[in-house]
Amino acid sequence: MAYRKKRAYIVQYGFIFYYFYLVNDILYIEILHKDSKNIRKRLQTNIKEFSACLDNSSNTIHIVGLDTSHRLIHLFYKENIWKKRLIPDFKLDSTQLSSLRVYCHRDKLNLILSKSHNPRMGIWKIIHLAISNRTFNLWKVAEIHINKHLLPYRIDIDMDNNIHVIYRSMRKDRHILFYRMFNSKYSKWSLAAKLSRDEDDVINMNLLCDTKNYIHVVWSYLHDKNIKVNYLRKKTTSPLTSGWKKSKTFPNILSNFTNPILLQCKDYIKLIWKMNDKFYYAKAKSDRDLWSSARTIKGYFNHPIIPITYIGSSYKEQELVKLPFAYGYYNKEIFIMGLDEPSIEDGFPGLSFKEINKNPFKSISLEEEKDMRLNLKRFTENIKAQLNKEEIISNILYNKKNN
Secondary structure (H helix, E strand, O other): OOEEEEEEEEEOOEEEEEEEEEEEOOOOOEEEOOOOOOOEEEEEOOOOEEEEEOOOOOOEEEEEEEEOOOOOOOOEEEOOOEEHHHHHHHOOOOEEEEEEEEEEOOOOOEEEEEEEEEEHHEEEEEEEEEEEEEEEEEEEEEEOOOOOOOOOEEEEEOOOOEEEEEEEEEEOOOOEEEEEEEOOOEEEOOOOOEEEOOEEEEEEEEEEEEOOOOOEEEEEEEEEEEEEEEEEEEEEOOOOOOEEEEEOOOOOOOOOOOEEEEEEEEEEEEEEEEOOEEEEEEEEOOOOOOOOOOEOOEEEOOOOOOOOEEEOOEOOOOEEEEEEEEEEEEEOOOEEEOOOOOOOOOOOOOOOOHHHHHHHHHHOOHHHHHHHHOOOOHHHHHHHHHHHHHHHHHHHHHHHHHH
């Protein structure tokens, strides 16, 4: 049986890290202790997709999983006890649900997911289900066009627990980028605001709400047979349509731009992307329009990387982080692209928890180095299989425009 991880979550819970991931429809949890042996166990079987969050108001970890029978299962961890309940099919009478995300504040559970509307045409709907004290509320957020190689929407929450979402919707054979916000205080969705132009065909996209209540949006698109990139930001308190500002110093990226990552590290916003089989990054202060030039990320990854979300306010020696979506892995240590440095040219891994202030060369045995070199080819193939999907789609769309 293949041992293949899908999307993973790492939750910082006090001084302990909880690592959740799926392998062959089994949801696993690994409890990562800094100074003791890690604990790994099965949490739930027959799960095809899941999402996790931490409710800081009640210090509770919440997980919602979509099982192989298309049922929604809610797992929550509080006071060292895991509990489980089945979420009833409240108007979710669809045979296909996907792209699940969960957020919780003050024990109010918010589920965002896509539901099939016209499977033959690839048309789905983003729906929002809020559950509080056995009370259910349902909103239809948007109609989207599903592409199996591209995520249908991106989502994040701000410091006031408002939900922000960007998504692609089809208009005249082009994918247009839209934005909406859910006001958690008044339980109301805003009207959709169009971010891209009618003549542009949006491909990749990402969204980040930083801790200073700025919203950052980046996307790539096809225009006049060229792939271009755009970036906007605004304060959460600014008007939904007129509050967006375009950067004057954003790097001029005119080539194949895929796999965008937006994250916050201290006071800086980092953008990481893949272009022509290489990874690049640029950064800027959260509240300033002063982007650095694009730089290449050197080195390689010593383990297959997967989509990963880190839930916590600090990370290793870094005091303030926020990243709703990134790439990384856990293999005796946590590695997150953008927060950890890739391995150096000689093939030694990055720093582990115990090696933050030590020379990494001293902690690698000859046997570990040999195994790493023998498996380098396999690791490289796994990385390409995981990350090239979006690049393939970008090339296909580009060729269609040229023909």
